[in-house]
Amino acid sequence: MNRYSRQELFSPIGKDGQQLISMKHVLIIGMGALGSGSAEALVRAGVGKLTIVDRDYVEWSNLQRQQLYAEEDAKNRIPKVIAAKNRLTAINSSVLIEAIIGDASVTELLDWAQNVDLMIDATDNFETRMIMNDVAQKVGIPWIYGACVGSYGISYTIIPEKTPCLACLLETVPLGGLTCDTAGIISPAVNMVVAYQISEALKILVGDLDSLRSKLVSFDLWKNQHSTIKVDKLKKEDCPTCGKERSFPYLAFENQTKTAVLCGRDSVQIRPALTALRDLVALEKLLANQGGTVQRNPYLLSYTVDPLRLVIFKDGRVLVHGTKDISEAKALYHRYLG
Structure with missing residues (x-):
């Protein structure tokens, strides 16, 4: 009846290692393709606690590669x-899962990283990764x-005090400039990462x-290329x-940005300077009188004014869909939300 028996038979883990895994807390930033794949693998492996963070909601284009949805x-x-x-609870109800609808800014990341054994990067932008890099070094926790x-x-x-950090590598290692917005993505690449x-993480x-x-590892599945780079001397x-x-x-x-163009979509996120909970019911009534289409669920409110759509979350964040122009997104934000 031991669900982890095959994992325990793997000698580098064994029963003692399995016990250690069940006591550990992992933080995943981003629940897109990489985040959903990593979360499922850790839950099936029997991690003790998993904290998952993401600012977004599920859309049709996610279903091609984001396996939990x-x-x-x-x-x-x-x-x-x-x-x-x-979905994760249905897979393994013994794992404690903390779900946070929010943006990974400095204040939040410093708070979330307390009492965490490991952070996993599943974000879509380098600004968040560099914040994670600083937080990991300041708090003293590894991250991948x-x-x-x-x-x-x-x-x-990246292991604090032992390996070069991401900032050490930026001037030397080509980490890539393309995004899923410009180049698309296939699911096997996600699964390999x-x-x-x-x-x-298991190690x-x-x-x-x-x-x-x-070493830093990189690959291109379509071109049948695989490489590793020794980076220890780059510290x-x-x-x-x-x-x-x-x-x-x-x-x-x-060094903190209050607006961000989202990867792979004509969308801009606007984050207010001060976090304040919005009354979505009251906002629905207000916007209903402005024309357009209003839809609400317990977590967010969607307001469509063709060709743009605003999605307002309880924490005050707004996603403006239909544009990559930050100025246009801000104008629409102030027009309807003040």
């Missing part, structure tokens, strides 16, 4: 972390970088740091994130 989730615009938690676009993927494991990330969770891959003494005199630059207010 179904058509009903897209029809009802269910927030990704809610749909993910429902991962990204994919088209048929290409990349992954690297997830395999690399979760393999490293960390059982304490087998000697088995960690010390910089003067790195502002992990060097001797650390300033954690990406935690500073001046």
Whole structure:
């Protein structure tokens, strides 16, 4: 009746390693393709607690590669972390799952990273990754970088005080500039990055740091290419994130962006300077008198004024769909929400 028997038969894990896994807490930032794949793998492996964070909701274009979601989730615009938690709980009810609908800004990440054993990167932008990098070094927890676009993927494991951090690599290693918006993506590339990330995650969770891959790995499945880069000598003494005199630059207010164009979609996110809970019921009544189409569920409100659509979350964040122009998105935001 032991659901983890096959995992325990794998000698590098064994019964002792399985016990360790069941005591660990993992934080995943982003519940898109990489996040949903990593979350399912960790839940099936029996991790003790999983905290999942995402700012978005399920759309039809997600279903091609984001394995936790179904058509009903897209029809009802269910927030990704809610749909993910429902599915993950059905897979393994013994895992404690904390679902957070929100944006991974500095304040939140510093808070979420407390009492966490590992962070996994499943974001769609480098700003969030650099904040994660600073937070990991400041708090002293490992994190696993991962990204994919088209048929290409990349992954690297960062251990504070031991390996170069992501800031150390930026000037030397080509981490890629394409996005799923410009190049699309195929699901096998997602699955390969997830395999690399979760393999490293299991090593960390059982304490087998000697088995960690010390190299940055990248591949292109369509071109049948695979490479690893030895990066241990790229650690910089003067790195502002992990060097001797650390300033954690990406935690500073001046380096934080309040707007962001979302990957793969004509959408802009607007985050108010101060977080305040919105009354979606009252807002629905207000917008109903403005023309357009209003739809609401317990988590968000959608307001369509052709050709644009605003999606307002309880925490005050707004997604403006139908444009990549930040100025246009802000104008619409202020016009209807003040």
